[in-house]
Amino acid sequence: MALRDTSSLHQLKSPKRDLDTQPPDSSMEEESDTRKINNSFLRDHNYATEADIISTVEFNSSGELLATGDKGGRVVVFQREQESKSQSQRRGEYNVYSTFQSHEPEFDYLKSLEIEEKINKIKWLPQQNAAYFLLSTNDKTVKLWKISERDKRPEGYNLKDEDGRIRDPSTITSLRVPVLQPMDLMVEATARRVFSNAHTYHINSISVNSDHQTYISTDDLQVNLWNLEITNRSFNIVDIKPANMEELTEVITSAEFHPQQCHTFAYSSSKGSIRLCDMRQAALCDRHCKYFEEPEDPSTRSFFSEIISSISDVKFSHNGRYLMTRDYLTVKVWDLQMENKPLETYQVHDYLRGKLCSLYENDCIFDKFECVWNGSDSVIMTGSYNNFFRMFDRNTKRDVTLEASRENSKPRAILKPRKVCIGGKRRKDEISVDSLDFSKKILHTTWHPHENIIAVAATNNLYIFQDKVN
Amino acid sequence: MFAKGTKRKFSDPGEEPALGAELGPVVRPLSSTYSLQRQSLLDMSLIKLQLCHMLVEPNLCRSVLIANTVRQIQEEMTQDGTWQIMTQALAAAQCPADRLVATEVLCRPSEALAAAQKEEEEEEVVVAAAMEEDVDSEANPLSSSSFLPAPFGAEPGWEDEEDDSEDEDSEECPSDAEDVPDSRRGDQVFGTFEIKHPAPPPDPALEELFSDVDPSYYDLDTVLTGMQSTPKMGPYDLLDSLSPHAAPALSTGTSCRSDLNELDHIMEIIS
Numbered sequence: 076m077a078l079r080d081t082s083s084l085h086q087l088k089s090p091k092r093d094l095d096t097q098p099p100d101s102s103m104e105e106e107s108d109t110r111k112i113n114n115s116f117l118r119d120h121n122y123a124t125e126a127d128i129i130s131t132v133e134f135n136s137s138g139e140l141l142a143t144g145d146k147g148g149r150v151v152v153f154q155r156e157q158e159s160k161s162q163s164q165r166r167g168e169y170n171v172y173s174t175f176q177s178h179e180p181e182f183d184y185l186k187s188l189e190i191e192e193k194i195n196k197i198k199w200l201p202q203q204n205a206a207y208f209l210l211s212t213n214d215k216t217v218k219l220w221k222i223s224e225r226d227k228r229p230e231g232y233n234l235k236d237e238d239g240r241i242r243d244p245s246t247i248t249s250l251r252v253p254v255l256q257p258m259d260l261m262v263e264a265t266a267r268r269v270f271s272n273a274h275t276y277h278i279n280s281i282s283v284n285s286d287h288q289t290y291i292s293t294d295d296l297q298v299n300l301w302n303l304e305i306t307n308r309s310f311n312i313v314d315i316k317p318a319n320m321e322e323l324t325e326v327i328t329s330a331e332f333h334p335q336q337c338h339t340f341a342y343s344s345s346k347g348s349i350r351l352c353d354m355r356q357a358a359l360c361d362r363h364c365k366y367f368e369e370p371e372d373p374s375t376r377s378f379f380s381e382i383i384s385s386i387s388d389v390k391f392s393h394n395g396r397y398l399m400t401r402d403y404l405t406v407k408v409w410d411l412q413m414e415n416k417p418l419e420t421y422q423v424h425d426y427l428r429g430k431l432c433s434l435y436e437n438d439c440i441f442d443k444f445e446c447v448w449n450g451s452d453s454v455i456m457t458g459s460y461n462n463f464f465r466m467f468d469r470n471t472k473r474d475v476t477l478e479a480s481r482e483n484s485k486p487r488a489i490l491k492p493r494k495v496c497i498g499g500k501r502r503k504d505e506i507s508v509d510s511l512d513f514s515k516k517i518l519h520t521t522w523h524p525h526e527n528i529i530a531v532a533a534t535n536n537l538y539i540f541q542d543k544v545n
Numbered sequence: 546m547f548a549k550g551t552k553r554k555f556s557d558p559g560e561e562p563a564l565g566a567e568l569g570p571v572v573r574p575l576s577s578t579y580s581l582q583r584q585s586l587l588d589m590s591l592i593k594l595q596l597c598h599m600l601v602e603p604n605l606c607r608s609v610l611i612a613n614t615v616r617q618i619q620e621e622m623t624q625d626g627t628w629q630i631m632t633q634a635l636a637a638a639q640c641p642a643d644r645l646v647a648t649e650v651l652c653r654p655s656e657a658l659a660a661a662q663k664e665e666e667e668e669e670v671v672v673a674a675a676m677e678e679d680v681d682s683e684a685n686p687l688s689s690s691s692f693l694p695a696p697f698g699a700e701p702g703w704e705d706e707e708d709d710s711e712d713e714d715s716e717e718c719p720s721d722a723e724d725v726p727d728s729r730r731g732d733q734v735f736g737t738f739e740i741k742h743p744a745p746p747p748d749p750a751l752e753e754l755f756s757d758v759d760p761s762y763y764d765l766d767t768v769l770t771g772m773q774s775t776p777k778m779g780p781y782d783l784l785d786s787l788s789p790h791a792a793p794a795l796s797t798g799t800s801c802r803s804d805l806n807e808l809d810h811i812m813e814i815i816s
Contacts, residue, residue, distance in 0.1 A: 186601055186602070187601065188601040188602055276602075276605055277602070277604070277605070279606075295605040295606060296605075323609060324609060324612075324613055324616075325609065326605050326606045326609050328606060345606050345609060345610055378583070378586055378614055378617060378618060379614075381610065381613055381614070381617070382610045382614065385606070385610060432582075432586070435586075435589070436589060438593075438607075441604070441606070441607045441610070
């Protein structure tokens with residue numbers, strides 16, 4: 076994928092960094108070393124704390140805005156700079172637009188436990204007026220935020236003076252018409268709705284419906300349907316909680332609405348299956364209308380089979396024909412018309428298959444990697460370890476491993492594909508499986524809805540890459 | 546080293562484990578390697594579940610996946626008969642701690658020998674730590690008295706919980722509390738933990754070290770049940786679940802330590 080990093084850091088104080096990466100039509104091309112280096116912006120950013128770790132990243136439907144959420148409960152919104160002919164180099168960079176504290180840590184006195192402020196997911200609502208709306212959620216509570224601009228303020232009130240104090244009526248001798256005066260642009264974020272008290276377990280995903288009026292929030296055992304205007308009531312549409320919790324062997328890991336059919340949604344499970352439900356059939360969608368599952372291959376069966384088949388993310392393609400699922404080692408594309416096996420299976424990091432035991436021991440095997448489609452559903456992207464992320468071209472069947480790291484990517488440089496060597500001799504530029512850094516994981520990525528611009532969250536850094544523009 | 550102990554356990558359930566003497570290199574057939582790996586996976590999983598148990602709201606997905614793994618192993622072991630042997634051994638109050646097979650053995654079976662030797666050294670360190678702790682405890686009577694029932698009865702709660710679980714599964718664990726009176730003090734070998742424990746009896750430190758795991762710890766149903774009922778726990782149940790015998794699991798996990806710190810913090814608030 077031809078990509079260029081246009082900006083980088085999540086934190087407000089961060090400098091901007093620009094990495095040019097690849098020529099536009101060289102999708103997934105192997106390399107090019109015409110690096111135009113501009114590292115004047117580089118600074119040291121090793122002061123990040125746990126709260127700065129990015130926990131979700133999402134483009135809005137136009138791609139003009141990009142939102143990140145972090146473990147500290149903050150949401151940072153980036154806006155794409157308007158194109159200017161004088162500075163073609165800086166075209167389309169993303170700069171910080173708004174930052175606000177979406178969730179605060181809370182204490183549940185009934186259960187005597189702290190509710191983390193970490194933002195689990197952000198979803199943008201389709202834009203309907205000048206303001207932008209997004210939903211953000213932590214483990215328990217979903218909030219609807221309005222982000223709006225203000226660049227004028229009213230001046231010349233009759234009853235109040237400039238500081239807002241009420242004027243003595245006796246001093247008012249003439250009447251005037253208040254006017255709007257231009258002022259510096261201000262971006263305000265206001266919480267418009269708070270949807271709480273509907274989830275006993277941890278919310279893992281939210282999804283806005285194509286009817287633009289409802290959304291679903293999903294926890295380990297339930298899916299709830301909300302109206303965006305109503306905060307005191309939600310409808311439970313899926314509940315897989317057994318009467319006896321000791322019999323629990325499966326949880327819901329993610330759910331999403333169909334992009335066009337407002338009555339259809341899909342949810343994935345820890346047993347590696349996906350269920351498609353139709354809300355027209357019954358109020359409670361306990362019975363699915365389609366069930367996607369691949370039969371287990373007995374030759375690769377092990378004690379870890381179930382764990383690695385647990386689905387960490389499910390995404391409909393933009394055209395609504397396919398479902399993409401991510402499990403620990405693979406990404407699969409399913410045709411909605413074929414339930415018994417996936418249409419395509421891509422290996423993300425198959426070299427880890429022999430290391431599952433260590434990954435179980437250090438809990439990495441439970442990492443929840445997400446996956447995304449590009450705008451035309453022809454390329455898919457997902458993360459891996461060692462700050463690597465992978466792209467798969469569905470048409471050419473070519474794949475590439477790229478790295479999001481400050482050390483290895485210079486501003487406006489072209490990303491060099493990385494290769495992991497599997498046993499045997501390690502060639503130059505290759506990295507051996509044993510030297511992968513499992514603490515540097517890329518779990519969250521997002522793809523611009525129309526262009527080849529991607530955002531990759533690597534711990535506390537946000538990297539934005541785009542096709543090289545000539 | 547631990548691996549060796551495991552083997553002995555199964556073949557000679559009645560033998561008193563003199564672990565220090567058993568640490569020689571072993572050449573093991575493939576099937577034995579497999580059962581060893583399976584055993585260590587089971588141990589690791591039980592430890593993880595135990596840690597989940599300590600949290601009020603564990604990551605449910607992770608807990609369920611681990612519990613399913615344990616079930617799967619249990620099923621397989623039941624089929625080939627090893628599960629019964631193991632539970633019998635546990636019921637007889639054999640020291641199960643030595644079955645906490647080092648994961649080096651599990652992950653790199655070919656290097657088991659090297660790992661065993663390495664662990665032999667490590668063991669000495671651990672034992673030294675345990676003895677140090679002994680000295681501390683004796684020197685400071687307060688540290689042992691702090692183990693006495695807390696004002697709100699948290700400590701008796703632990704006992705109750707375990708008694709309950711034993712009642713439920715009396716088949717597998719006919720008796721343990723009496724046979725292994727000192728069974729819940731495994732964590733004292735890990736000097737880093739804040740929780741205080743009573744002074745150990747004057748037994749040889751080695752035996753102390755490896756007789757520390759409560760058989761109920763290996764009681765699968767209890768572990769599973771405990772894990773899955775946690776979302777409904779009340780504030781005091783949280784304290785109940787802070788059972789000291791879970792601490793051996795903490796040897797490797799730094800996050801667990803923070804969990805303990807959190808619990809300490811909560812206890813401070815409540816008391």
